[in-house]
Amino acid sequence: MSTSSPFTTPRFTNLLARIAAGLCLLLLSAMAAAQTWQHEQGRVSLDKPPQRIVALNWAATEALLLLGVTPVGVADKSGYATWVREPMLPDHVPNIGTRVAPSLEAIAELEPDLIVTSSEMAPAAVLLHQIAPTYVSSVYKKGARPFAKARQMLITLAEMLDRADRAREILADIDTTLANQRRRLEAYGVHKRSVALVSFLDDRHVRIFAPNGLYQTTLDGLGLDNVWPHEGNYWGFSTVGLEAIAPYPNGRIVVIEPTRPGLSDKLAQSPFWTYLPAVQRNQVYQIEPVWPFGAVFPVKRLAIQLTDALIQGGADNVR
Amino acid sequence: MYAESQVASAAPRLPGKLPLTATLLLLGALAASAAPWFLERDPVSVVSAFWSYDGGDYTSVLAHFSWAPRVSIALLIGCGLGLAGAVTQQVLGNPLASPTTLGVEAGGQFGVTLATLFAPALLAFSQDLVAVAGGLLAIGMVIALTWRLGFSPVTVILAGLVITFFMGALNMAFMLIKGEWLGNLFIWGAGSLVQNSWQPFMDLWPRVLILGAALVLLMRPLQLLQIGQASASSLGARVGLLRMLALFLVVLMSATVVSRVGVVAFVGLAAPVLARLLGARTLQERLIWSMLLGGGLLLLADTLAHWASSWGDGSLVPTGTTTALIGGPIILLALQGFKNTHHMPGQESNPGAFLPKRRSVLVTGAVLLCLLLATFFVSMGWSPGLQEWSWTPIADWGEAWVWRGPRLLAAILAGVCLGLAGSLIQRMTGNVMASPELLGISGGAALVMVLIVLTGTEIGRAGQLGAATLGAAGALGLLILLARRHRFAGNQLLLGGLALYVFMDSGLRLVMASGGTVAAKLLNWMYGATWLISETEALSLLGLTLVICLTLFVAIRPLTLLALGDTSASSLGLPVTRARLGLLILAAILTAAATVVIGPLSFVGLIAPHLARVLGQQTVGRQMIGSALAGGLLLALADYLSRIVIFPSQLPAGLLAALVGGIYFLWGLSRHGRA
Numbered sequence: 001m002s003t004s005s006p007f008t009t010p011r012f013t014n015l016l017a018r019i020a021a022g023l024c025l026l027l028l029s030a031m032a033a034a035q036t037w038q039h040e041q042g043r044v045s046l047d048k049p050p051q052r053i054v055a056l057n058w059a060a061t062e063a064l065l066l067l068g069v070t071p072v073g074v075a076d077k078s079g080y081a082t083w084v085r086e087p088m089l090p091d092h093v094p095n096i097g098t099r100v101a102p103s104l105e106a107i108a109e110l111e112p113d114l115i116v117t118s119s120e121m122a123p124a125a126v127l128l129h130q131i132a133p134t135y136v137s138s139v140y141k142k143g144a145r146p147f148a149k150a151r152q153m154l155i156t157l158a159e160m161l162d163r164a165d166r167a168r169e170i171l172a173d174i175d176t177t178l179a180n181q182r183r184r185l186e187a188y189g190v191h192k193r194s195v196a197l198v199s200f201l202d203d204r205h206v207r208i209f210a211p212n213g214l215y216q217t218t219l220d221g222l223g224l225d226n227v228w229p230h231e232g233n234y235w236g237f238s239t240v241g242l243e244a245i246a247p248y249p250n251g252r253i254v255v256i257e258p259t260r261p262g263l264s265d266k267l268a269q270s271p272f273w274t275y276l277p278a279v280q281r282n283q284v285y286q287i288e289p290v291w292p293f294g295a296v297f298p299v300k301r302l303a304i305q306l307t308d309a310l311i312q313g314g315a316d317n318v319r
Numbered sequence: 320m321y322a323e324s325q326v327a328s329a330a331p332r333l334p335g336k337l338p339l340t341a342t343l344l345l346l347g348a349l350a351a352s353a354a355p356w357f358l359e360r361d362p363v364s365v366v367s368a369f370w371s372y373d374g375g376d377y378t379s380v381l382a383h384f385s386w387a388p389r390v391s392i393a394l395l396i397g398c399g400l401g402l403a404g405a406v407t408q409q410v411l412g413n414p415l416a417s418p419t420t421l422g423v424e425a426g427g428q429f430g431v432t433l434a435t436l437f438a439p440a441l442l443a444f445s446q447d448l449v450a451v452a453g454g455l456l457a458i459g460m461v462i463a464l465t466w467r468l469g470f471s472p473v474t475v476i477l478a479g480l481v482i483t484f485f486m487g488a489l490n491m492a493f494m495l496i497k498g499e500w501l502g503n504l505f506i507w508g509a510g511s512l513v514q515n516s517w518q519p520f521m522d523l524w525p526r527v528l529i530l531g532a533a534l535v536l537l538m539r540p541l542q543l544l545q546i547g548q549a550s551a552s553s554l555g556a557r558v559g560l561l562r563m564l565a566l567f568l569v570v571l572m573s574a575t576v577v578s579r580v581g582v583v584a585f586v587g588l589a590a591p592v593l594a595r596l597l598g599a600r601t602l603q604e605r606l607i608w609s610m611l612l613g614g615g616l617l618l619l620a621d622t623l624a625h626w627a628s629s630w631g632d633g634s635l636v637p638t639g640t641t642t643a644l645i646g647g648p649i650i651l652l653a654l655q656g657f658k659n660t661h662h663m664p665g666q667e668s669n670p671g672a673f674l675p676k677r678r679s680v681l682v683t684g685a686v687l688l689c690l691l692l693a694t695f696f697v698s699m700g701w702s703p704g705l706q707e708w709s710w711t712p713i714a715d716w717g718e719a720w721v722w723r724g725p726r727l728l729a730a731i732l733a734g735v736c737l738g739l740a741g742s743l744i745q746r747m748t749g750n751v752m753a754s755p756e757l758l759g760i761s762g763g764a765a766l767v768m769v770l771i772v773l774t775g776t777e778i779g780r781a782g783q784l785g786a787a788t789l790g791a792a793g794a795l796g797l798l799i800l801l802a803r804r805h806r807f808a809g810n811q812l813l814l815g816g817l818a819l820y821v822f823m824d825s826g827l828r829l830v831m832a833s834g835g836t837v838a839a840k841l842l843n844w845m846y847g848a849t850w851l852i853s854e855t856e857a858l859s860l861l862g863l864t865l866v867i868c869l870t871l872f873v874a875i876r877p878l879t880l881l882a883l884g885d886t887s888a889s890s891l892g893l894p895v896t897r898a899r900l901g902l903l904i905l906a907a908i909l910t911a912a913a914t915v916v917i918g919p920l921s922f923v924g925l926i927a928p929h930l931a932r933v934l935g936q937q938t939v940g941r942q943m944i945g946s947a948l949a950g951g952l953l954l955a956l957a958d959y960l961s962r963i964v965i966f967p968s969q970l971p972a973g974l975l976a977a978l979v980g981g982i983y984f985l986w987g988l989s990r991h992g993r994a
Binding site: 094095096097098101102103104105106108109110123124126127130142201202203204205210228230231232233238239240241242243244246249262269270271272273275276277 | 372384385507514515721850851853
């Protein structure tokens with residue numbers, strides 16, 4: 001079959017190729033114009049979306065995974081699976097040391113084209129810059145509002161990675177989830193009483209999550225009141241003796257795992273605990289680990305877990 | 320050999336009658352503790368909270384199961400520790416001895432940390448067991464080390480202090496690696512008396528009672544010790560056995576307490592010191608009043624801690640923090656009664672007895688330098704990667720330098736600075752146990768850093784350096800003020816430095832209890848995070864070190880003269896006081912520069928000068944050269960190891976140095992005793 005259409009004449013093909021080449025050039029030059037982002041300790045310029053990213057804390061790791069980018073190296077990898085859990089971190093990602101003292105040499109060996117860290121690493125900023133462009137974003141620091149900061153970090157990372165749509169989806173999904181769970185709580189009529197979010201350190205001490213923490217975003221979204229009125233440290237919690245929750249007899253107690261083995265026995269033997277109004281009302285709820293010092297995702301995870309637990313009904317002790 | 324009678328009579332007395340003060344303290348503490356309850360409930364039901372409660376009224380439940388057991392346990396533990404402290408002081412004839420200063424509490428903590436991590440089953444079986452084992456280990460080491468020195472007071476305290484630091488460093492190493500899991504250990508290390516049932520009190524009181532009774536039964540034989548060992552032996556008392564038994568009971572008492580409520584430091588020291596200052600003379604008086612004052616002090620400290628928690632944002636202020644705050648002033652008070660004539664380690668009348676053979680400074684220096692260079696080469700070249708160990712070819716060193724160079728250079732320089740500072744201080748004080756670490760100059764720098772972390776301020780490296788220098792200078796100023804009366808004589812400086820550490824310690828406890836992550840960050844710095852050093856910082860440190868080395872040439876003559884004693888030195892035309900002051904300032908700058916790099920607890924300033932002497936460098940100039948090189952070598956090794964042992968995680972280099980340094984110090988001390 002030899003039809004000679006005008007579109008296949010050599011001259012036309014040639015023209016097409018030239019236009020395409022021209023367009024490509026235009027596009028390339030547009031991409032090559034490095035984009036710059038402002039961050040807490042200066043600015044970072046990227047020629048193209050980074051491919052090899054190293055995350056120095058779990059909030060950054062989580063944000064990258066949410067955006068669908070697997071970091072080439074993370075800090076404290078083994079702890080992530082226990083404390084953060086979701087979104088899942090693939091097994092093959094190498095560990096580059098602890099979050100407080102990562103190995104610069106290991107980071108350099110990975111030849112990253114972007115490092116994501118927080119101002120906790122401020123003293124190391126100069127060194128990190130020598131390895132790769134470094135984006136500094138602290139979700140947790142004095143005076144910061146964790147969720148707003150985490151949101152901003154996600155959006156900026158998404159811009160760098162050219163995945164702005166994805167970030168919008170994630171944030172919209174979180175808003176929808178909060179609204180849905182709130183409706184569920186209201187439908188079951190379990191939204192009125194305030195809650196105390198605690199994690200047990202031993203049978204005498206708990207961390208109680210404060211209104212300046214990340215969890216408050218979930219509580220606000222669900223329309224729940226936080227029992228604890230005080231500001232915590234900048235991580236958003238206070239370490240308190242168990243008796244500190246006694247002055248708030250109307251609250252429900254939500255216990256975030258992991259709890260130590262033997263805790264429930266010890267508490268059961270303590271009349272202080274068994275006489276606690278919330279315990280007497282069977283309003284102790286236990287939920288799976290949610291990382292309180294993460295980025296945006298724990299807000300969603302906590303919302304679902306918390307709603308499920310509150311609807312399912314409480315017990316008179318931890319499990 | 321034992322200086323107990325001297326100690327007892329040398330103490331100055333505070334005015335006031337002992338029974339009156341003790342009663343006031345106890346009643347005051349009780350009233351303060353009960354005050355918030357009186358606002359909510361009538362007096363009768365506040366008092367009856369100790370034996371009854373009303374299930375329908377939660378305030379009553381709270382008073383009965385939270386407040387009343389807390390008060391009871393504070394009194395019980397306070398009495399127990401006060402008694403234990405008084406007995407320790409009597410047994411060792413040492414006004415600064417106590418379960419805390421002998422390392423018993425640190426040992427107990429060490430035992431529990433180890434068990435938590437590696438043998439949780441053992442912990443579930445008996446928490447006391449591991450704490451007692453740790454406590455015995457600590458005091459056993461102190462005794463073994465100071466045996467031949469006749470338990471001379473300052474040596475015992477120094478050995479106890481080093482054991483405390485050493486075990487603390489081991490503790491920290493575990494906490495840094497496993498931090499997330501040890502949130503409760505952080506609190507427990509700070510000592511919290513929070514209660515929510517009577518169970519712990521019920522467990523504890525029979526033990527404390529039995530141990531207390533046993534200690535009181537030992538009173539009679541102990542009294543014989545007061546008339547001196549020789550006379551006691553002639554009266555048929557088996558002195559050695561008696562001491563051991565008493566100390567064993569003390570360890571049991573403190574470890575039992577530690578395993579339940581955590582490290583409540585310094586009560587065992589404060590109570591007997593206070594009793595003595597208030598005029599308790601006989602042993603009987605001292606035991607009884609120490610016990611009662613201990614109870615009152617701990618209740619007061621605990622009430623203050625409780626108030627501090629409720630006044631602030633509600634977050635826990637551990638009781639260990641407030642007791643440690645009491646500890647500092649108490650040591651200073653006790654120092655007032657400490658006679659300058661006390662036998663100090665390193666001030667033997669015949670130092671020639673254990674002088675090692677002199678060696679050529681050229682040969683020794685060359686050997687040290689070669690070792691240093693070898694370490695440098697290995698550290699730069701042979702290194703683990705994410706896949707495997709590899710040798711970096713010299714051509715690629717330019718690249719490797721960025722990661723390995725500045726930290727290595729800074730570590731070496733910090734070692735040099737500490738070695739020099741240590742030599743300076745040992746020469747000035749004429750005491751081979753003196754060092755920037757033990758003198759509290761590093762402690763002052765560290766204290767400032769702890770405060771910065773406590774307030775949550777973010778400062779860069781320059782800020783850290785400035786703050787640390789300020790802290791070191793502040794500590795030094797304080798030491799000068801304290802020691803001016805004694806014309807900068809060694810003993811007071813040494814023990815004054817100890818008091819500074821105690822303050823730093825209380826801040827550290829608070830940080831540790833308030834949040835794991837902050838604590839991990841601080842601990843990393845405290846134990847020397849060399850990896851944070853940038854090239855510019857390393858090079859400026861190099862500049863500073865060179866300048867100071869040049870200055871030190873001038874200092875050789877005054878240092879040589881000062882060793883001859885104040886009288887001889889001033890008769891040879893040296894303005895003694897001014898020379899000492901200048902040298903102290905020089906030592907402070909050196910220490911601050913090193914502390915920022917390696918943290919306050921590396922012991923290099925203690926062992927490098929000692930090493931130089933062992934290597935046969937005795938004159939001032941030679942000792943300084945040897946000591947600087949040895950210090951550099953030690954920290955270069957520590958830095959290399961810190962980078963590679965658990966790659967890609969790192970240990971703080973200062974921590975490794977502290978572990979090595981601690982072992983060396985203990986070895987040196989025992990060797991010292993033999994000679």
